[in-house]
Amino acid sequence: MITPIKALRKNRFKTALIFISMSVSIAAIFLISAISGGVVSMYSAMLKTDGDIIVTQKGIADTFFSDINRSLSVSIEKMEGVKEASALILGAAPVDPLPIVGIYGASENRYKSYLLKQGTYPKSGEVMLGSKIYETLKKPTKIVLSKKTFVVSGVFKSRIGFEDGGVVMNLTDAGELFHKSASIFLISLDDLGKSEGIVKQINSLSSDIEAKTTESFIDSYNQFKIIKTSSDVIGAMAFLMGILGIVSMMSMVVNDRKGEFGIMRSIGLSSTTIIVKLLSETLIIAILAYAVALGASLGILEMIEHADKFQGYINGEITAALMIKVFIVSVTMALFGTLLPAVYASRIDPMSLIQRGGA
Amino acid sequence: MKIEARGLEHFYGHEKVLNGVDIEILPGSFTAIIGESGSGKTTVLSILSTLLQPSLGSVRYDGKLLNELGNIDHFRQHNIGFVFQFHYLISYLTLRENIALAALDATLIDPLMGSLGIERLGKRYSDEVSGGERQRAAIARALINHPSVVFADEPTGNLDSKNALGVYELFREFSRAGTGFVVASHDKKIADYADVIIEMEDGIVKQIHK
């Protein structure tokens, strides 16, 4: 192991370039995966907290467009095996000076899922604020939404970043604001095992609505698929850029060190030895770059999480599984990027070291 | 190891540069290949040393053709040493590490460095020693596995005449101990040290002096 490190130190400048390009690629993969995963898991968590079944308008692409009849929740709540059905309106509106804020209209039976930090739950004409937006707006006593003034009745804490940065009001007020009866119902059951039967029952209530178990809703939710696919595509591009960076730098390195590899061939070192030697050099860089990229990504995520600008909406998490996945990706990147230049190095003909006089 | 070349012809593209060369290298002999620039010394040396395939003709190593020798890396590692005009020492390794890179038996390194007079330079890097010392380290690297024969193309091309004579002395000394040397050189002084002098002219062997 001494030799590769010596070789890297000797070729400091190019080593540094490879190291930087790898670190950037790996950090990009970390960040895009963590952020997209964070958004999905945060929204999923919100849906899962008190919903085993979720009901939306049939065939909509996004819950923000969903419009269903609030009164149906009453019939659903009466069904056998249903513990509770709460209605929710999901909307967004500017709250001066913030350009856009999540507004949640909630039926009263849902209030208990918001942990009240101060004040009371909102009555008509009142709102309660997530702790984060309460701080951002500098502890207001009232806010204006679509030219209507609402009194701030209380402040809540939610472990879901979305909600902490949002405004909660009662369903009727939200309905007037967004001109709809309800966006979704979240239904909790006595026994999860019965969910399939209840889903069927709900679907037979009206042809305008669609009930799914929360699990299958999350799996099939288009927005999540879009987020995941784009993060995969961006991740794959970062991976390719990383490989290309290594290939081009390593080709230059091999060219600089032609004499070295020619001599190794002339003293009888095998091609494999030379390939392994170069692979171990980039592997060392990859491991260092991985460590640095991981540290930098954690730092950046921490900063984003606490940046007022994002109001807690962006909440990336680097899980152990992601760490392992990205580690494998980093090693693969190093190996693939080095293989071609290394094979070239291993085939350098010692003949090239012989000086042809005059030629 | 005895090397026998028969009827060597070689073309670079359409240009014929060897025109029927027969050479016999006896085990442990110090053979010098001399001649005008462009006469074909390097080409012959490259063919004899396995680095270049002749267009026509054959080379036998103790009676065996190159393709009968098995793994070429293994053959080179155990039987052949190279010394080039440029030392090609790896700059990020010390002189000793450079020699160790080639060594099959590490216990031989220090005695060999001693007999080449570079025992005190083991920890230095190639840019920290003189040109003559660099070339001695390169020679040590060529000799470390006790090859049957060492091939050298213009090994003194970058040295002053005093250092050049030192290198010839070394070759003669080691050839007395049994290692063969085949050296291509412009330098006529090598004739004073070699056992056999092969004089090339326009792609043929003009004369052999013993």
Ligand SMILES: Nc1ncnc2c1ncn2[C@@H]1O[C@H](COP(=O)(O)OP(=O)(O)OP(=O)(O)O)[C@@H](O)[C@H]1O
């Ligand atoms: N790779 C090559 N491609 C084309 N022609 C070549 C090549 N190598 C050598 N030659 C030609 O072959 C002839 C013999 O070259 P060679 O290098 O064997 O001569 P030499 O005796 O070693 O010369 P010098 O003393 O200058 O080193 C020359 O005319 C040279 O120009």
Ligand SMILES: [Mg+2]
């Ligand atoms: Mg020559």
